[in-house]
Amino acid sequence: MVISIVIILVAYAAIQSGSVINLSPSLLWNRAKYKKFAELQEKLQWDNFLMYRVTQNSNGSIRYFPEKNFFLIASSPYFIKIDRTGNKVFELENSPELKFLDAINCYVTTEDGIYDFSAEKPHIEHFAEILNTDSTISDKVWVEDFFGKFYNTSDAVLYSYHTELISREAVYFRQNGKWIKLYTPKSSSFIYAEGSKIQCKINREQILPKWQYEHFLKDVQNATYSNELRYTDAYITPFNSDNTFFPDQKLDYTNKGKVKTQAFAKETYTTEGYLNPGIPNEFYGTAYYDLAIENTVLNFKTVANRASFGGDIETYLHVFELPAKYAAKSNVRFLTYDYSTNFHENKKQGVYIIKNIGN
Known part of the structure; x- marks a missing residue:
C-alpha cells in the first residue's frame, strides 16, 4: 500500500511538473x-x-493630481487624462509631429510649446518668449536679471534636461498664462540630474520647481x-x-x-x-x-x-x-x-x- 501511494505521488508530481496535463x-x-x-x-x-x-x-x-482631481497615464506613445469619475477626457500621442521633448509633472513640453494636462481643455500653449538660444548671457546676468526675476513672479516653473539644443538645459516659466523658455548658459551647471530627478541649484541653494502636487x-x-x-x-x-x-x-x-x-x-x-x-x-x-x-x-x-x-x-x-x-x-x-x-x-x-x- 505504501509503495503504491509513493508511486502515485511520484507519478502525479512528474505529470504536474513535466507536462501540460x-x-x-x-x-x-x-x-x-x-x-x-x-x-x-x-x-x-x-x-x-x-x-x-x-x-x-x-x-x-x-499618477494622481489632487489639486485638480484628475489622473494622468503615461504609456508609450500616449499621455492620457482621466477625470475623477473615470472618464478619458484627453489623449495626446507622442508622434513625430508633436516634436516631444519632455514630460514634467502634469506638463508635456515640445519644441513649439507646452501642454498643461491640468487645464480643463488641454491644448498647446506656444512660447511667448525663447531666451538665450545663442548662449550670450553670462552666468551672473542669467541668475540676477532673468532667472531670479522670472522665478519670483511665475506660478509654474519647470526644469528640463531635454531640449532641442545640444548640451543645453532649459527652465520654463509661466507668467500670466504665458510661457517663457530660458536656456541655461552653455558652461553652467544650474540644472542637473540627481538620479531620476532634475534639480536646480544656484549659489549652493536648491531652488524647488513650482508645479502641482502629484x-x-x-x-x-x-x-x-x-x-x-x-x-x-x-x-x-x-x-x-x-x-x-x-x-x-x-x-x-x-x-x-x-x-x-x-x-x-x-x-x-x-x-x-x-x-x-x-x-x-x-x-x-x-x-x-x-x-x-x-x-x-x-x-x-x-x-x-x-x-x-x-x-x-x-x-x-x-x-x-x-x-x-x-x-x-x-x-x-x-x-x-x-x-x-x-x-x-x-x-x-x-x-x-x-x-x-x-x-
Missing part, C-alpha cells in the same frame, strides 16, 4: 465554473462597476506602486530613510480592490537552459481570478505563467488605488496587466480603468 484538484472540481469566466478584454461590466482598457502596453505609469497610486495587496518601474516597498525602503527617494511611501492607501488567483491551467512550456534535456522550467497558460471590490466580484481569466516544480504563479496584475486621504475625492481605481513576454501572450496588456456606474 492539468491534474490540479481546483481545475478538476471547478472546470464548469471556470469555463464561465470572462476573458480580460476591452470592456467588462458587473454589478455597479465598469472596467475598460485605455492603453495597450505594459508598465504604464499612473502622487502615485499603490497596490497595497502586493506593496507595489504605479510608476513605470513598479517599485515595491521592499525595493524602496533601503533608499528611503528620509522619504526623499520616494515620498509616497509614507502615505496610507486604500485597499478596497483585491485580486485572488483561483487556479492556473498549463497550456505550453519552455525548456530553457544550456544542458536542459527537455524538462519544462516555465509553464504558460490561463489563470482564473476573482476581483473583489465593495462586496462585488468579477470573475475573469487571462494569460499567466508559473515556474515548474511548484513555482509561484506570475499574474502580472495590480489593482492600484488612491492614498487614503484622497479616497473621498474619487472612486476610481486601476487594474494593470503587465505581461512581460511575447511568448504565449494574448495582447491584453495595458491599463484598465475601474469606475463605479451605480447611482
Whole structure:
C-alpha cells in the first residue's frame, strides 16, 4: 500500500511538473465554473462597476493630481487624462509631429510649446518668449536679471534636461498664462540630474520647481506602486530613510480592490537552459481570478505563467488605488496587466480603468 501511494505521488508530481496535463484538484472540481469566466478584454461590466482598457502596453505609469482631481497615464506613445469619475477626457500621442521633448509633472513640453494636462481643455500653449538660444548671457546676468526675476513672479516653473539644443538645459516659466523658455548658459551647471530627478541649484541653494502636487497610486495587496518601474516597498525602503527617494511611501492607501488567483491551467512550456534535456522550467497558460471590490466580484481569466516544480504563479496584475486621504475625492481605481513576454501572450496588456456606474 505504501509503495503504491509513493508511486502515485511520484507519478502525479512528474505529470504536474513535466507536462501540460492539468491534474490540479481546483481545475478538476471547478472546470464548469471556470469555463464561465470572462476573458480580460476591452470592456467588462458587473454589478455597479465598469472596467475598460485605455492603453495597450505594459508598465504604464499612473499618477494622481489632487489639486485638480484628475489622473494622468503615461504609456508609450500616449499621455492620457482621466477625470475623477473615470472618464478619458484627453489623449495626446507622442508622434513625430508633436516634436516631444519632455514630460514634467502634469506638463508635456515640445519644441513649439507646452501642454498643461491640468487645464480643463488641454491644448498647446506656444512660447511667448525663447531666451538665450545663442548662449550670450553670462552666468551672473542669467541668475540676477532673468532667472531670479522670472522665478519670483511665475506660478509654474519647470526644469528640463531635454531640449532641442545640444548640451543645453532649459527652465520654463509661466507668467500670466504665458510661457517663457530660458536656456541655461552653455558652461553652467544650474540644472542637473540627481538620479531620476532634475534639480536646480544656484549659489549652493536648491531652488524647488513650482508645479502641482502629484502622487502615485499603490497596490497595497502586493506593496507595489504605479510608476513605470513598479517599485515595491521592499525595493524602496533601503533608499528611503528620509522619504526623499520616494515620498509616497509614507502615505496610507486604500485597499478596497483585491485580486485572488483561483487556479492556473498549463497550456505550453519552455525548456530553457544550456544542458536542459527537455524538462519544462516555465509553464504558460490561463489563470482564473476573482476581483473583489465593495462586496462585488468579477470573475475573469487571462494569460499567466508559473515556474515548474511548484513555482509561484506570475499574474502580472495590480489593482492600484488612491492614498487614503484622497479616497473621498474619487472612486476610481486601476487594474494593470503587465505581461512581460511575447511568448504565449494574448495582447491584453495595458491599463484598465475601474469606475463605479451605480447611482
